[in-house]
Every structure is written in structure tokens, then in C-alpha cells.
Amino acid sequence: MNIETIAIHAGAEPDPATAAIAPPIHLSTTFEHGPATEILHGYTYVRDENPTQDRLEAALAQLECPRQGKAGHGLARIEGTTSESGKESPAALAFGSGMGAAAALLQSLEPGSHAIFPEDVYVHVRLVQREYLPKWQIQASVVNMLDVEAVKRALRPETRLVWLETPSNPRMNVTDIAAVASAAHARGALVVVDNTFATPVLQRPLELGADVALHSTTKYCGGHSDVQGGILVLKSKGPLYDKLYQTRLVLGAVASPFNSWLVLRGLRTLAVRMERHTANAMSVARALEAHKRIEKVFYPGLASHAGHEIAKRQMKGFGGMVSILVQGGWDEAVGVAAKVRLWRNATSLGGVESLIEHRASAEGPGSTAPKNLLRLSVGLENADDLIEDLMQALG
Numbered sequence: 578m579n580i581e582t583i584a585i586h587a588g589a590e591p592d593p594a595t596a597a598i599a600p601p602i603h604l605s606t607t608f609e610h611g612p613a614t615e616i617l618h619g620y621t622y623v624r625d626e627n628p629t630q631d632r633l634e635a636a637l638a639q640l641e642c643p644r645q646g647k648a649g650h651g652l653a654r655i656e657g658t659t660s661e662s663g664k665e666s667p668a669a670l671a672f673g674s675g676m677g678a679a680a681a682l683l684q685s686l687e688p689g690s691h692a693i694f695p696e697d698v699y700v701h702v703r704l705v706q707r708e709y710l711p712k713w714q715i716q717a718s719v720v721n722m723l724d725v726e727a728v729k730r731a732l733r734p735e736t737r738l739v740w741l742e743t744p745s746n747p748r749m750n751v752t753d754i755a756a757v758a759s760a761a762h763a764r765g766a767l768v769v770v771d772n773t774f775a776t777p778v779l780q781r782p783l784e785l786g787a788d789v790a791l792h793s794t795t796k797y798c799g800g801h802s803d804v805q806g807g808i809l810v811l812k813s814k815g816p817l818y819d820k821l822y823q824t825r826l827v828l829g830a831v832a833s834p835f836n837s838w839l840v841l842r843g844l845r846t847l848a849v850r851m852e853r854h855t856a857n858a859m860s861v862a863r864a865l866e867a868h869k870r871i872e873k874v875f876y877p878g879l880a881s882h883a884g885h886e887i888a889k890r891q892m893k894g895f896g897g898m899v900s901i902l903v904q905g906g907w908d909e910a911v912g913v914a915a916k917v918r919l920w921r922n923a924t925s926l927g928g929v930e931s932l933i934e935h936r937a938s939a940e941g942p943g944s945t946a947p948k949n950l951l952r953l954s955v956g957l958e959n960a961d962d963l964i965e966d967l968m969q970a971l972g
């Protein structure tokens with residue numbers, strides 16, 4: 578099946594009790610079990626697993642691995658079937674936020690291990706790397722991921738994880754997932770790709786050789802700026818899945834059933850939204866590239882982007898995020914953000930509405946974002962209206 582069809586139907590089996598087409602939200606925190614805690618209907622306690630979250634996990638697992646067969650979900654678990662094809666099923670674990678998912682993955686590393694991070698990465702992942710990993714006795718190196726030879730040089734016998742974020746936040750760096758994965762695997766390290774900006778509609782890291790795909794589902798997967806969530810997708814269950822499951826269960830970064838339901842609902846329109854986000858972002862990027870007050874536009878869809886050729890190879894479209902450098906510095910960039918009327922000055926991304934943000938001030942002290950960088954989350958409005966507003970703000 579194609580990704581657009583999977584987005585509509587994955588995890589959407591009619592409710593076995595009522596035949597409801599829209600999935601039910603099971604808010605119950607607890608499920609009846611036998612007198613010796615025998616599991617009667619597949620569930621015991623909401624923090625372990627719950628039916629709404631199961632549907633979301635099945636849907637995202639299938640979206641990230643459309644060729645790998647259907648993922649197991651709650652209904653299948655009750656019916657005792659996990660995969661329709663008999664092949665290894667992909668598996669996903671939903672979390673209460675993207676950072677909850679990121680933290681669980683990093684908490685799966687043993688003391689004494691080593692991880693590699695890119696220079697440009699979501700600010701709070703950098704914070705975990707700098708502030709928390711040392712406390713957990715995990716060493717980290719920060720590497721220019723655009724240089725695969727540099728990644729190879731940074732790999733050590735104790736390297737367990739290479740962290741990729743492509744396109745990256747906020748510089749829109751594009752990393753060659755297949756090349757880094759083969760270098761990492763040659764030294765026994767796993768590769769995670771933060772796929773938040775691209776979504777499985779535009780890029781599927783597991784098919785390119787990565788071991789884990791991570792999403793802040795708060796962004797495009799939810800798609801309406803009204804839900805927080807995160808997810809990890811693995812090619813199959815196994816020791817890493819078990820460890821992550823246990824971390825989520827015990828440390829508690831779980832998604833609520835209602836939030837799981839909202840993300841699941843968002844997934845239904847993900848493919849069409851990504852198409853429009855991409856078309857709008859391309860128009861906005863081209864218009865800005867031609868403006869004399871713009872020093873640089875970072876958008877992988879532009880031929881001028883350093884990662885354009887790699888992006889063409891590994892992405893189906895270039896996504897809805899664009900970053901720009903305004904001629905001048907901090908004040909000039911903030912001045913443009915102050916003049917927009919249609920775009921909203923707000924953090925986050927991936928919703929239907931267009932947002933603009935001066936990243937250096939949003940990230941605060943320690944930010945590595947250029948002082949004149951504005952990040953644009955290009956929404957689903959008419960592209961001409963978005964461009965007109967940016968042009969009046971640029972003067």
C-alpha cells in the first residue's frame with residue numbers, strides 16, 4: 578500500500594465492540610484482570626499500554642515501515658495475531674513528548690558508553706547531551722554530520738549511538754542517513770534519526786538503514802498545534818524495544834489516551850498536509866531567496882542548499898520548514914519578525930498556521946543559532962498571502 582492510504586487506514590480498524598469507524602478513546606486507567614492478575618483482555622494499567630495508544634503506535638510503525646507488513650496493535654493483540662505478513666513487524670512506543678522519547682532512548686545507554694551528536698540539533702537534545710549525559714556517565718562527541726569521514730573518526734569501540742536530525746533544527750542541515758548508518762554499523766553503533774521535520778511521508782530513515790526513527794508528534798504528526806507527544810519507531814521488537822518499554826513504564830513519560838487519539842487523528846491528513854506544506858515552503862523559499870535583505874535561505878529544496886542532492890535522494894519532498902538569515906544581525910532579524918501581520922511569532926512548528934521565530938532569542942543563552950536567523954514553519958494558507966506578508970515585513 579502507498580503511504581497516503583496507510584495514513585488513512587493504519588490503526589483505524591473499526592471498534593470490535595461497536596463497529597465505530599472513528600477509533601474510541603479509552604480513558605480508563607485500569608482494566609479488569611483475574612484474581613491472580615491474569616490479563617483478560619490485553620491490558621492492565623494505562624501506563625503499561627492502552628488501546629488508544631496501541632492504535633497510534635501501530636499507525637506510526639506502519640507509516641515508517643510501509644513495506645515491512647502491518648504492525649501489531651491492541652486489537653490484533655486481543656485476537657492473538659501480530660503481523661499479517663508473518664515478517665518481522667515494526668514496533669513503536671509513544672511518549673508524552675518528543676523529549677520524553679529522546680530521553681528514554683538516551684537513558685537506554687549504559688554508563689561508560691559513548692554517543693555522537695550533530696552540531697545542529699534541537700536545543701533540548703543538546704541540553705541533555707551537555708547537562709545530563711555526563712551525570713549518567715555517558716560520553717558524547719559533537720560532530721559535523723555533513724562530513725561522513727568526521728563521523729568515522731569520531732566512532733569509538735564504546736560508541737553505541739549516533740544521533741541524526743535531518744533536516745536539522747534550525748539550520749536545515751541535511752545528513753546522508755545511509756552513509757552514516759553504514760559507518761556506524763561497521764563499528765557496532767546504532768543510528769537514531771529525529772524525523773520530526775520530514776515525517777514518514779517525506780523520509781523514512783528505517784528504510785535508509787537507521788535503527789530508530791524519532792518524532793516529536795507535537796509537530797506535523799499532530800498537525801494542529803494542540804497536542805504534545807513523541808514516538809520511537811523500531812524495525813522490530815527485541816532487547817532495545819524491551820528496554821525502552823521498561824523505561825517508559827517505570828519512569829513514566831507516557832502519552833495520555835486523549836493525546837494519543839489527537840495524534841492519531843492528525844495522521845489521517847498527514848500526507849495531504851505535507852504536500853501543501855512542501856509546495857508553500859518552496860514558494861516562500863524562492864521568493865525570499867530573491868530578496869535583497871535576505872543573506873541566505875536554508876531550504877533543502879533550493880539548488881543553492883548544500884544538502885540539496887542528498888535531500889533529493891533520501892526525501893520524497895523537502896518539507897515545510899525554512900530558515901533565513903536577514904542582512905545585519907539580531908536587531909534586523911527581530912525587526913522583521915516584529916512587522917509580520919499574518920505570520921505569528923510563536924515557537925513550535927508543523928501546525929496548519931504559519932509561524933515565525935527568532936531562534937537565538939527563543940533558545941536563550943548557549944544558543945548556537947546565528948543571531949540573524951529566523952525560522953519559518955510554513956503553514957497551509959495561500960502561499961501568495963504568506964509571501965506578501967513577508968515582503969511587507971522586509972520593507
Ligand SMILES: Cc1ncc(COP(=O)(O)O)c(C=O)c1O
Nearest residue numbers: 674675676699746773793795806
Ligand atoms: C526536531 C525536534 N525534535 C524534538 C523536539 C522535542 O519535541 P517536544 O517539544 O514534543 O518534546 C522538537 C521540539 O521542537 C524538535 O523541533
